[in-house]
Amino acid sequence: MGQKTKKRGVSSGVRGVPKGSGHTPEKEKTVNVLPSTRFLLGIIVCLGLAILFALLYPQISGPASDRVARLEPEQLETDSDSWTVQDTAHLKNDDTDDVPVLKQNDPMIDEDIEPINNAKQTVPLTRKDDGKIHFTQETKQSNEEKQHHPSKDNGSSTQSTSKTKIKSSPGKNKKKSKSLKKEASSKSASRTKTDASSPTSTPSDEEELPKEVRDFKPTFQKTMKPKKIFADGRRLPPIELLPQKPNNSSVKVFLYDEFLSEAECDGLMKVHDSHVTQANKHDPFVCFDSISTLRQHLKANKVKVKVTPQDFMPGTLCVNATFSTQLKSWLHSNWSYSTAFYPGESRFSKVFEYRVKEATGLLPENGGKFQLTSYPLGIGYKTHTDCIENSNDQRDRMATILVYLQDVEDGGETMFPELGIWVKPRKGRALVWNNMNEDGKCEPLSIHKAAKVDQGHKYILQRWYYYKSFYSLGKRPPEPEIPHRAEFQGRVSCDEYQHGSCRWYDEWNYDHLVDYLNRKATLI
Numbered sequence: 001m002g003q004k005t006k007k008r009g010v011s012s013g014v015r016g017v018p019k020g021s022g023h024t025p026e027k028e029k030t031v032n033v034l035p036s037t038r039f040l041l042g043i044i045v046c047l048g049l050a051i052l053f054a055l056l057y058p059q060i061s062g063p064a065s066d067r068v069a070r071l072e073p074e075q076l077e078t079d080s081d082s083w084t085v086q087d088t089a090h091l092k093n094d095d096t097d098d099v100p101v102l103k104q105n106d107p108m109i110d111e112d113i114e115p116i117n118n119a120k121q122t123v124p125l126t127r128k129d130d131g132k133i134h135f136t137q138e139t140k141q142s143n144e145e146k147q148h149h150p151s152k153d154n155g156s157s158t159q160s161t162s163k164t165k166i167k168s169s170p171g172k173n174k175k176k177s178k179s180l181k182k183e184a185s186s187k188s189a190s191r192t193k194t195d196a197s198s199p200t201s202t203p204s205d206e207e208e209l210p211k212e213v214r215d216f217k218p219t220f221q222k223t224m225k226p227k228k229i230f231a232d233g234r235r236l237p238p239i240e241l242l243p244q245k246p247n248n249s250s251v252k253v254f255l256y257d258e259f260l261s262e263a264e265c266d267g268l269m270k271v272h273d274s275h276v277t278q279a280n281k282h283d284p285f286v287c288f289d290s291i292s293t294l295r296q297h298l299k300a301n302k303v304k305v306k307v308t309p310q311d312f313m314p315g316t317l318c319v320n321a322t323f324s325t326q327l328k329s330w331l332h333s334n335w336s337y338s339t340a341f342y343p344g345e346s347r348f349s350k351v352f353e354y355r356v357k358e359a360t361g362l363l364p365e366n367g368g369k370f371q372l373t374s375y376p377l378g379i380g381y382k383t384h385t386d387c388i389e390n391s392n393d394q395r396d397r398m399a400t401i402l403v404y405l406q407d408v409e410d411g412g413e414t415m416f417p418e419l420g421i422w423v424k425p426r427k428g429r430a431l432v433w434n435n436m437n438e439d440g441k442c443e444p445l446s447i448h449k450a451a452k453v454d455q456g457h458k459y460i461l462q463r464w465y466y467y468k469s470f471y472s473l474g475k476r477p478p479e480p481e482i483p484h485r486a487e488f489q490g491r492v493s494c495d496e497y498q499h500g501s502c503r504w505y506d507e508w509n510y511d512h513l514v515d516y517l518n519r520k521a522t523l524i
């Protein structure tokens with residue numbers, strides 16, 4: 001995973017110079033006869049050596065890696081106005097300037113681009129009356145993409161968690177129970193249907209899996225290898241951010257400035273904003289990973305209410321509509337907003353995954369959804385790892401790419417407390433890091449957080465790349481049938497209190513994609 005020190009040209013360069021410095025018998029003869037000529041020759045040889053050395057110097061004494069400029073974290077700590085990452089990168093990467101790694105990486109223009117998404121990942125969309133996107137292919141979403149972290153909410157979390165954690169018990173609030181029962185019975189048919197269709201590990205179900213699922217061959221993404229690329233005329237050298245604290249972990253953090261153009265950032269933010277504004281007219285569902293998390297949130301907000309299992313919708317960890325509305329005000333809508341589109345749903349998804357592949361080596365087929373998140377004033381995200389610690393499941397998030405879509409006036413930094421690295425949001429700037437080591441183990445030192453926004457509004461685009469791919473990766477999950485959401489009704493998911501925050505989620509619908517397509521002219 002690491003960038004090995006490669007001193008290209010060192011041996012040939014250094015050894016070559018002394019050998020070719022003109023010690024021929026003929027020259028020695030000339031030197032004997034004319035001392036002034038010898039002096040002149042000496043100067044010429046010295047000059048020649050100096051020029052040669054100057055040419056070789058960047059390769060000999062450049063950064064530890066021949067492809068990656070390094071930046072000490074202290075440089076990032078200082079006010080960003082007084083330093084520019086780009087300047088540092090220029091100084092250290094000029095050795096390969098004449099060899100653009102990638103001249104053209106825009107698949108919208110370059111039709112010869114290899115097809116990244118194979119047919120099974122291209123999702124045909126149709127619009128139904130409910131305004132949601134429906135798929136003509138079966139995307140049998142499994143629990144493979146687990147819901148351990150809100151960032152990876154794929155819409156099925158409410159259901160998967162519910163099965164294990166909530167048990168209905170006779171409640172004190174009879175009125176509430178009664179209405180819940182009614183709700184439960186009206187949903188029971190669909191629940192049975194959903195349960196039956198969700199894959200489990202039982203052998204009989206495995207036999208029933210469609211052939212393409214059974215035949216699926218996973219790809220492994222064990223490392224990333226950041227290198228310089230050119231995108232639409234922009235030169236994008238990676239900068240490795242060095243940890244302040246020495247450590248044994250394999251975690252490496254890289255930064256690319258201008259990874260996305262201003263127009264790309266603006267287009268994404270606009271669609272995200274209109275989606276959130278539209279959805280905010282409705283109260284979202286609020287879901288928790290456990291009752292205890294809900295209690296902790298209430299306590300933190302000094303709300304004294306007794307929570308019982310009956311406050312949740314049957315079979316879920318989502319509180320019922322009335323409670324959700326109350327929670328919205330109790331928690332002061334204290335959450336960030338995530339919207340998502342999926343591979344193949346927009347041309348940008350191809351442009352982006354191709355650019356990421358060229359820059360980092362991260363394979364498009366190991367990537368999941370494209371998640372846009374906005375953080376209003378005062379909102380951040382607590383420390384967490386993007387992978388599950390102490391788990392043996394390799395179908396986990398090996399690497400994360402995060403792009404800031406806008407500058408943030410104050411706060412909003414991404415911080416890696418164990419590494420002593422933190423980065424200011426800058427429009428177009430990408431951060432990419434590995435969460436797992438080459439053996440597929442989650443690295444605890446990859447722990448990170450989003451600092452609260454103190455002034456301004458933060459927007460990011462994220463994509464997670466998995467160590468071992470799986471069939472449903474990158475496919476739009478079917479809408480979970482419980483709890484049923486009204487059109488434009490988002491859901492808020494609150495994870496473990498100490499290592500998570502609340503986040504609102506919704507997927508882009510057909511209108512968002514059309515809106516996005518209509519903005520195409522300004523996007524690339």
Ligand SMILES: O=C(O)CCC(=O)C(=O)O
Nearest residue numbers: 151381413414449450460
């Ligand atoms: O917004 C950030 O800086 C970090 C977000 C993050 O880590 C996540 O969503 O998993």
Ligand SMILES: [Fe+2]
Nearest residue numbers: 151385386448
């Ligand atoms: Fe994260």
